[in-house]
Amino acid sequence: MATALARRAPDVASPADYRNPSPIMDPECARLLPALCAVLADPRQPVADDTCLEKLLDWFKAVTGAGSSLVLLQEHPCLVELLFHVLKPQDLSSRILSFALRLAGIFAAQENCFQFLQQGELLPGLFGEPGPLGAAAWAAPSVRSGWIQGLHSLAQHPSALRFLADSGAVDTIFSLQGDPSLFVASAAGQLLVRVLDLALRGPAEGHVCPQAWDWPACARKVVCHLEDCLRSEAAPRVTQALHVLTTTFGHCHGLWTQGLWARLSPLVARLLEKDPVPAPHALVDLLLSVARSSVLSSDPGLWETAAQALSSLSPTQAGPLAAGILKLQDCPQALRIQAFRILLQPLAHVLEAAAQGPGAPRLLEGAAGDLMAVDTFPPSRSACVGLLCSALAHLELLQPLPQRPSPWPQAPLLAAAVTILRFCNGSAAPSSEAGSRLCTMLVGCVRVQRAALDFLGVLSQGLGPQELVTQVFAILLEYLVSPDSSPTVLKKAFQATLRWLLSSATPPGCCDLEPYAQLVLGELLAVLQKRLCSPCWEVRDSGLEFLTQMTRRWGGQGSFRQALLGSEVPELTRQLLQDPESYVRASAVAAVGQLSSWGLLAAPSRPEHPDVPQKTPLEELLLVLTTDSEGFPRRAVMRVFTEWLRDGYADVAKDPEQSVAPVLQAASRDLDWEVRVQGLELALVFLEQLLGPLGPSTAAPPGALTQALQALCRVQLFEFAFRSLFDCDRPVAQKSCDLLLFLKAKATPSGSQQEVGDGPNVASVEAALRRWQAGEQGQPLGELAPEAVLAVLRSMDLEALRDTLAESSDHVERSPQSLLQDMLATVGVLGDNEADCY
Known part of the structure; x- marks a missing residue:
């Protein structure tokens, strides 16, 4: 019947259909397709996994998207035979049945192909009562899902709409909305949307x-x-x-x-x-x-x-609606006011519960009935915590938006955030029963502490009265000092403190801190000194990150330098290069890099051995690069060295070549691909400093070019770069290719080949490169002359290599031919030599 149906295709096909055969169905795929359909239809054959079936469906979508589905079925009747075979009573797997349902939907998405399949009663058999709906296979969620997805693909034209209405499919979709499988239920809802859109779009x-x-x-x-x-x-x-x-x-x-x-x-x-x-x-x-x-x-x-809805829903339920309304561009002002009050009510309640007198700040003005009554605030701890965290999160996202409510109640919000944090650490002294109850529910709550600290950090973008700013720094210091602060809360407190310090610069953007912030700085360094000695590695790590950020911002500011050098923080940071935790060592490397850049990490003699000087920061970091067993610290070292070279760090700038050489040699031998990539980035920065950045005038003067090439040969850059072209990690090869292309552009501009002579015989270098490409990495290049390097660069098609590396690594293996071969090879239909495993 399937063959007869295929022969009737001209009855519904237009002449144009035959002039548009699918360009993706190449001859080899067409040759393999009948065998594959036979395998899929045979319940005795172990079929490839779901991933292969998904790839096969993706391929058919691409084929039908590029041409006529009807012509595809006419030219390959095995596909129609497969669909008819699925209708026979047999023990087919649910995966194959689901696959066939989805495949039929893909074909029937084109109306003339839909009519063709209708002539043989194929679609009613697959999607109506005679098919899976009335069979035991319907119990499998994958079959129900395939049925829905097949109809979703099919529902593209008026003929499909009539089919859905006449076949009873719509009633089945209604029932599947309540399916025990959440995936099936969700897909059924989406199919209803497609049906509704298809039904009403035309009229x-x-x-x-x-x-x-x-x-x-x-x-x-x-x-x-x-x-x-x-x-x-x-x-x-x-x-x-x-x-x-x-x-x-x-x-x-x-x-x-x-x-x-x-x-x-x-x-x-x-x-x-x-x-x-x-x-x-x-x-x-x-x-x-x-x-x-x-x-x-x-x-x-x-x-x-x-x-x-804002009036009828509980504050917790109404919060997301209020936040969503306030993010809209066009919305009635009265509704915006109502929505903003919904978000402010929990924080207003906190301020009311902690109010010490008539002068206390208020978020919502008006009669007491306008506020959330104390007795109606969520009575359970979990509900109270959820409401406060939700309100804080919504307000945090709202604060930076241009459409946020105006005026923005900055001062009361600051007071509310500080008050919440005081309730959480037990330092609040509420005078009311509601305040005491709230304190009991919030004390020690890490979730609320994190949310309040995040919100407090965002509020640093606005102004506030000095009295409140003083309270902000005071509560932040309390959390930083407290032994009860969890590591995650401490990290949030460090982040919020940094944001408030940045906002306190006078004027904005200036490196100087205002007098009060300078006083806070001394206390901060005392706290930091203590936290760097914490037994908890997360705390040490957060402290180092905070130190790095502060130093990057204020390393040149006098009061900061004086306070830092008067503390033990620099020496403790240096000691943490030996920390047992690799994350901490990596953060210590970054901190040492910043401290050294600003001259805040001197190298004094050891007290017990005054005649033996301590290692310089450069030597210490090179030791980490060559001896640390973990990748994180070594990557951090490479980032620091690159930053030092780029920014002209004194110890590196006095002899860049001597500083770069051991770092490149260590990076080239490193087993971590990210370290190798960073090493090539360092080499690129070094190259730019020798020859200038790549720009419209890329040619380097002959003398400068010769000197640069000699320097690059001395630091053994080319051994590293050429080997990296064949690195098994593609990012390394790409970075190496970029570097050599940069050098080629500098060294071989139009007409410049004669500037360095005709070039020597480079057969030995090219032979070594071929061995490396073949995987023989043992033999080094040895000493290279600049002329040999230039000759090799000119002979290599680096542009083509760059294009090849930019392609996906599986672009060949993902081909349809490879997919069909592998699926057939799995069941032994093909010989081993025909399979292309991917």
């Missing part, structure tokens, strides 16, 4: 919103189902409908969405009248999806429903 193409009575029968059926779900007393059914509508309004932007929202919005609003409100999170997602729709955002009824 709305005349730029007129179709009335409900003009909707196609399939659309009316889906909408009636959604209405029934919204009226249901079962929360899962309400949630299903809300999810479908959220996706619909988020992805479909036709005029028909206006009519759909007008019909369903009263039912959505009615949900807000229930107690409790069903599916509140899904309801919030729907309202925000509608509000973001350019077609629907002008509907005044939408804003009324949003205002009703």
Whole structure:
């Protein structure tokens, strides 16, 4: 029957179809395809894994996207035979059945191919009651998922819509919305959206919103189902409908969405009248999806429903809706005010609970009834923590936005953040019962501490009264000093402190700190000194990161230098180069690099051996590079050396060649590919300093070029660079290729080949490169003359190599031919020599 159906293809094909054969189905794939279809149809054959089947489907999508599906089936009837074979009662695996359903949907996405498959009753057999729906295979989630995905691909044209309506598929989709498999249920909801869009997109193409009575029968059926779900007393059914509508309004932007929202919005609003409100999170997602729709955002009824939701939902449920409303560009001012009050209420309650007198700062003005009543604040610890963290996170994201509410209550928010942190560390002294209860719930809560410290750091972008700024630094110091602060809280406290120190520069952008911040600096260094000796490696690591950032910013500022040099921090940092934890050693390397750059890490003699000088920072870091067993510290060393060379660090600048040579030699032997990449980056910086950056005038003067090449030969750069071209780690080869291309551009501009002579015989160098390419890495190049280097560079097609390296490493193995060969080789249909494992 399948062969007869294939022969009838001309009945539904146009002449143009035959002039557009698929360009992707090459002859070798066409030769292998019948054998593969036979293997897939044979339940006795062990089929390749799901990954191979997914790749096969991707290939068919590409084939049908580039040409006619109908011509593809006409030219390869084995595909039709495979689909018919799946309909036979047999013990096919659920994977193959799912694959066939999805494959049929891919073919039927083109309308003429859909009609062709309909003639043989193939599609009703696959997607109707006679097929998997009535078989035991339907119990497998993969089959149900394949059925949905096949219909999702198929639903592209009016013929598909009629098929869905007549075959009863829509009712099956309704039932699959409640499937026990979340993947199947989610896919069913997305398929309903596709059906609704397909049903209503055509009638709305005349730029007129179709009335409900003009909707196609399939659309009316889906909408009636959604209405029934919204009226249901079962929360899962309400949630299903809300999810479908959220996706619909988020992805479909036709005029028909206006009519759909007008019909369903009263039912959505009615949900807000229930107690409790069903599916509140899904309801919030729907309202925000509608509000973001350019077609629907002008509907005044939408804003009324949003205002009703803000009033009806609990503060925790309403928070995401309030935050989403405030991020919208166009929104009624009254609704923005209401939404902002929702976010501020938890923090306002904190301030009220801690208020010591009538002059205490307030976030929300007005009668006490306008505020969240003390007794209605979440009574459980988990609910209270969740509400505060949610409010802090929403306000943190809102603060930098240009559409944030104005005026922004900077001072009260600062006071609220500080107060929350005091409740959490137990330093607050509330005078009310509500304050005591709140203190009990928040004390020691790491989650709230982290959220409050993040928010406090963001608030450093605004101004505040000096009294509050003083309180900010005071609470930050309390957390940095406290032995009860967890490592993650300490890290957040260090980050917030740095942001406040940066904001205290006078004027903004200046290196000097204001007087109060300079006083804080002394206390900070005392804290830092203690934290660098912590038994907890995360604390030591956070302290080193903080020191590095402070030094990078204020290393040249007098008061900072004086305070730092008067502490033990530099020496402790040096000692941490030997820390047992590799992350700490890496952070210590970065800190030593910054301290040394600013001359803040002298090399005094050892007290016990005054005649033996201590190693210089350069020597210490080179020791780390050559002896450390972990990659993190060695990578950090390479970054520091590159920064030193680029910025002209004194100990490196006085003899760059002598400084760079041992570093490059160590990096070239390193087993960590990132260290090798960093080594080539260092070499590139060295090369730029010798010859200048690559630019419009790339030619280097002959004398400078000769001297540079001699220097590069002395530091053995070319041994490193040429070997790296054949490195098994592609980023290393790419970086080496970039470096040699840079040098080639500098050394071989137009007409410059004679400037360095005709070049010697480079056969020995090229022979060594061929051996390296073949994997024989033993023999070194030995000493190279500049002329030999230039000759080799001119003979190499580095541009082509760069293009090859830029390609994906599996671009050959991912070919359709390779895929088919490997799937057939798995079951022994091909010989070993025909397989191309990938």
